[in-house]
Amino acid sequence: MTETFVPPTRFAVPGRIAVSNRAAATWQTATLTEIRRETPHAATFRFAVPHWTGHLPGQHLMLRLRAEDGYLAQRHYSIASPPDDAGHIELTLDHVEGGEVSGWFHTVARPGDSVEVRGPLSGFFAWPGDRPALLIGAGSGVVPLMSMLRHHRARDLDVPLRLLVSARTSEALIYAREYGEETTPVFTRGAPDGVPVGRMAAAHVAPLLAEQPPGGWEAYVCGSNGFAEHVSRLLVEAGQPVDRIRIERFG
Amino acid sequence: MNVTRGFTGRPRANNAGLPPGQYDAGDDWPVLSAEVTPDLAPADWTFRVDGLVAEERTWSWEQAHALPASAYEGDIHCVTSWSKFGVRFGGVSLDAFLDAVRPDASATHAVAYSHSGYTTNLPLADLTGGRAWIAWEYDGKPLPAEHGGPARLIVPHLYFWKSAKWIAGLRILDHDEPGFWEQNGYHARGNPWEEQRYSGD
Numbered sequence: 001m002t003e004t005f006v007p008p009t010r011f012a013v014p015g016r017i018a019v020s021n022r023a024a025a026t027w028q029t030a031t032l033t034e035i036r037r038e039t040p041h042a043a044t045f046r047f048a049v050p051h052w053t054g055h056l057p058g059q060h061l062m063l064r065l066r067a068e069d070g071y072l073a074q075r076h077y078s079i080a081s082p083p084d085d086a087g088h089i090e091l092t093l094d095h096v097e098g099g100e101v102s103g104w105f106h107t108v109a110r111p112g113d114s115v116e117v118r119g120p121l122s123g124f125f126a127w128p129g130d131r132p133a134l135l136i137g138a139g140s141g142v143v144p145l146m147s148m149l150r151h152h153r154a155r156d157l158d159v160p161l162r163l164l165v166s167a168r169t170s171e172a173l174i175y176a177r178e179y180g181e182e183t184t185p186v187f188t189r190g191a192p193d194g195v196p197v198g199r200m201a202a203a204h205v206a207p208l209l210a211e212q213p214p215g216g217w218e219a220y221v222c223g224s225n226g227f228a229e230h231v232s233r234l235l236v237e238a239g240q241p242v243d244r245i246r247i248e249r250f251g
Numbered sequence: 252m253n254v255t256r257g258f259t260g261r262p263r264a265n266n267a268g269l270p271p272g273q274y275d276a277g278d279d280w281p282v283l284s285a286e287v288t289p290d291l292a293p294a295d296w297t298f299r300v301d302g303l304v305a306e307e308r309t310w311s312w313e314q315a316h317a318l319p320a321s322a323y324e325g326d327i328h329c330v331t332s333w334s335k336f337g338v339r340f341g342g343v344s345l346d347a348f349l350d351a352v353r354p355d356a357s358a359t360h361a362v363a364y365s366h367s368g369y370t371t372n373l374p375l376a377d378l379t380g381g382r383a384w385i386a387w388e389y390d391g392k393p394l395p396a397e398h399g400g401p402a403r404l405i406v407p408h409l410y411f412w413k414s415a416k417w418i419a420g421l422r423i424l425d426h427d428e429p430g431f432w433e434q435n436g437y438h439a440r441g442n443p444w445e446e447q448r449y450s451g452d
Contacts, residue, residue: 024436024449024450024451025449025450025451025452027252029252062448064252064272065255065258065260066252066253066254066255066258067254067255067258067259067260068254068259069263071260071263072272073258073260073261073274074272074332075332076331076332098261100260100261104255104257104258108256108257108258109257113255113256113257114253114255115255116252118449121436121449122432122435122436122437123434123435123436124285124431124432124435125285225281225282225397228282229288229397232287232288233287235287236287242286242287243368245286245287246285247284247285247286247287248285249281249282249283249284
């Protein structure tokens with residue numbers, strides 16, 4: 001048997017890129033150079049990683065911390081910065097209640113501290129900038145999507161890109177100052193004057209799917225499982241093909 | 252690596268059941284599917300085993316439920332670092348299906364595929380000998396759709412991405428062939444005790 005098995009149904013396969021096994025297998029030192037407050041609960045951590053081999057927008061990395069007794073804690077985090085930020089990467093982390101890793105970042109970490117990272121990881125949620133991108137995120141789910149938006153701007157790409165971003169309030173909206181015409185924020189608990197309050201709905205998605213770019217949208221959805229379930233259903237009901245929806249659920 | 256300044260970490264779990272690099276998720280059960288959750292009724296669910304077998308077969312929901320019941324009680328380990336202890340999945344041992352189709356002597360591997368189109372590859376040895384199940388119950392209740400219901404594969408001794416949700420079938424092969432995550436940088440086998448997370452681990 002030499003033919004590769006193809007299942008009778010398909011979704012968004014294959015991944016967008018070949019992944020470097022060597023980069024993913026190697027732990028390297030990342031030195032914290034800057035901390036920027038984004039919202040009351042989220043901050044951006046900038047690292048110098050001299051041997052970083054680059055990444056594509058949407059990819060993530062694995063990060064680990066070590067305690068004095070040798071205890072290791074490791075987590076996956078999406079990369080927020082665009083690929084062209086040579087020798088540096090940025091992560092934006094929510095302060096998770098009781099979180100041992102995010103807790104350290106938000107209460108102990110300061111510039112000069114070092115951690116270890118390996119990556120970039122996974123080709124599935126990557127966006128090389130080649131297809132029209134419809135990005136929908138909630139909370140810190142906007143982080144990998146922001147890497148895509150920043151890449152789109154840095155390279156001055158003319159492929160269409162739209163971002164729908166959901167946050168509880170305007171204070172909780174990560175990267176609020178960076179959004180432009182391409183972005184529609186949705187506020188679920190409290191909004192600025194004149195802006196409606198409510199969850200992401202068909203009315204947000206339908207106009208974007210009505211203006212189909214050549215070749216159609218590649219949809220990237222990132223957020224909690226509840227958000228991802230809700231939005232992926234909205235997209236399917238609005239006519240987005242199932243095999244053009246890529247989902248990253250934050251556990 | 253060097254000690255991370257000021258990092259103490261959570262209280263140490265005195266748990267021999269925790270593979271390297273994992274933490275205990277407690278009552279949480281994160282959902283990490285990369286695709287849209289299929290809307291699949293039990294009546295529309297089927298499970299097929301074909302490829303290098305003496306007799307290719309497809310089971311309906313009722314036919315699969317007529318096989319001897321078997322449950323997995325133990326732990327599961329996700330590659331994203333969480334582990335979950337003392338779970339209980341009810342269903343049928345995969346041996347019951349494989350015994351019915353009789354894999355060829357040349358068979359070495361399988362690709363498990365889902366009604367969603369997801370695929371993952373496994374050595375046949377990891378699917379036989381009471382180490383794998385087709386499960387439709389979690390904790391005595393029907394398996395929720397977001398966790399793979401109506402039915403999923405359970406291969407608990409490997410990282411949980413191998414336990415394909417919405418399982419549709421197994422293609423029996425005489426070689427290894429990477430599935431969805433394996434084509435996206437993840438390890439071919441995914442043994443948590445060897446910490447085989449990514450290609451090259």
